[in-house]
Amino acid sequence: MKVSRRDLLAGAAGVVAAGAAGAAQSQDPPADPSKVRGRPSRALGQRAATEKPQRQPRGATSSGTPHQDLYGTITPSDLHFERHHGGVPEIDPKNYSLLVHGMVERPTIFTLADLKRFPAVSRVHFLECSGNFGGRGTATELTPQQIAGLTSTSEWTGVALATIFREVGVRPQAKWFLAEGGDAALLTRSIPVSKAFDDALVAYGQNGEAIRPEQGYPARLFLPGWEGNSNVKWLRRIELSDRPFMTREETSKYTEPMADGTARMFSFLMDARSLITYPSYPVTLTRGWVEINGIAWTGSGKITRVDVSTDGGATWTAAKLQEPVLSKAHTRFRHLWNWSGGEAVIMSRAVDETGYTQPTRETLIKSRGVSGVGYHINPVTGWRVRQDGTVIYNAEPWA
Amino acid sequence: MSARVLGAAIGAVGCVAIAMAQSPAGSQAAKEPATLGIGRPATQAEIAARDIDVGPDGVGLPPGKGTAAEGATIYAGRCAGCHGKTGKEGPNDVLVGRIPNDEFPFVRDPRAPKTIGSYWPYATTVFDYIRRAMPPDKPGSLTDAEVYNLTAFLLASNDLIPQDAVIDATSLPKVKMPAHDHFKPDTRTERPGRSGGSGRSSGSEKSGRSGGPVK
Secondary structure: OOOOHHHHHHHHHHHHHHHHHHHHHHHOOOOOHHHOOOOOOOOOOOOOOOOOOOOEEOOOOEEEOOHHHOOOOOOOHHHOOEEOOOOOOOOOHHHOEEEEEEOEOOOEEEEHHHHHHOOOEEEEEEEEOOOOOOOOOOOOOOOHHHHHOOEEEEEEEEEEHHHHHHHHOEOOOOOEEEEEEOOOOOOEEEEEHHHHOOOOEEEEEEOOEEOOHHHOOOOEEEOOOEOHHHOOOOEEEEEEEOOOOOOHHHOOOOOEEOOOOOEEEOOOEOOOEEEEEEOOOOOEOOOEEEEEEEEEEOOOOOEEEEEEEOOOOOOEEEOEEOOOOOOOOOEEEEEEEEEOOOOEEEEEEEEEOOOOEOOOHHHHHHHHOOOOOOOOOOOOOEEEEOOOOEEEEOOOOOO | OOHHHHHHHHHHHHHHHHHHHHOOOOOOOOOOOOOOOOOEEOOHHHHHHHOOOOOOOOOOOOOOEEEHHHHHHHHHHHOHHHHOOOOOOOOOOOOOOOOHHHOOOOOOOOOOOOOOOOOOOOOHHHHHHHHHHOOOOOOOOOOHHHHHHHHHHHHHHOOOOOOOOEEEOOOHHHOOOOOHHHEEEOOHHHOOOOOOOOOHHHHHHHHHHOOOOEO
């Protein structure tokens, strides 16, 4: 590209102006932007200064997606929820490698470049922490982010795990594999080999760029529709075996005491769920037409219906589903509602392609009791619209 | 036929089917080889350097042994700050304590502590987890002997082994855990006609289907 002296001068002036105007813009945008020359091009884009969506950290080990600030179905990568057990490691991609061994014909080490040489696939999928429910208490000043911020949707790119398993020659007696992360927890989970030959990926791409450090840079296991913890990040080792390994994360954690006296383990599947993201706390409504909308998702495939109630669950109407409805991905639902000013409780209820319907709180308590264990809790939830238009979480205390 | 050959055969068939579905009539389906020659063989030393997992059968346990007496000293120095003086005080995970009659009250009592003695189904997990992840301020810094000693201390503190028992690769997998028989694999994905959902004795979750009428 030929750069003229005039361009350079204009660019330099622009940089200076942007420096001055940038600071000014964030506080005080011009009354008429069409009468002020805008800033020049730059190497890295940024959000509009007035848009400040934030993840909400809960302690040092997780932070949730601000669903109330988002549209559509894709979660911006820097707002994808995070959950980790030994902090977010800094991994030099040059030193990264994945070891695959155990019941295989050819124990093999793959560099990151090796993984990228394989035929790749890209798929849009949600990822959800199985501990994703923050609405069991009496608090009503809770946002969608606080109720269910630990789910996000991205386009994931990587190599099918089946391709890697064919490359190393997985032996017929191998029924499970151990996936191990390279973080300070060396987090491990046992996964059925059948998932590898179904739809599992070793992913290195997220929404068109390298996976973010919080999501497993430079490569992670991705198991569509299965609980977040089993999607081992910073994947450094896979060991094939004829039995599960009974790691801490699949025994003392990520298991659910059940009403029949058992503890459910290897409960990978994330069942169908929905969440109204608008209107929600802390919005204040004005009378008239409101588009109730939110997200629904299921680990079993596609969402086929989302019912919306504006009378606290007495009657339900099927909402519109935003096309395309993708398998194991957030699906946006929309329902137009004329709010006439009275108090109302609005709720949503997801149905998936297997016929499974999102359960009520009562149903879940019946099968799981009031245990403090909060894994796989996916109840129908709602928002209470008060006469003054303020919206609060419709708290239904769990115990 | 090995899994590799079978897998490759399935892959090749799948590849042809996809190519046929997507190519214009008459074009040649691209043939994918069984393997692509990507990656390099892992040496035994490379595998040994990373392969630290311990299975419920004890496979993977290293040589060495430990006792509760030795473990008590290490626990006081490296663990008590987070787990409490006796393993019952916290502030982090409570590790020590049995439920009277080894009951399993967790579904009705949110406050029942899920300790090694009350909730952990396998003793081998104690060794595996300490060795890979503890202590959080210096993970991976404990020697195998220290991990054996700590494992013995925690099992003895939970009255799962005698105070003077020696824990090693033979004895550890044999330790009987009170919670073991309560753990059952999820059966949701095994129900006919669907790939997942609620099910079995807790099938009452199905009643999520019967909400109000749909207009």
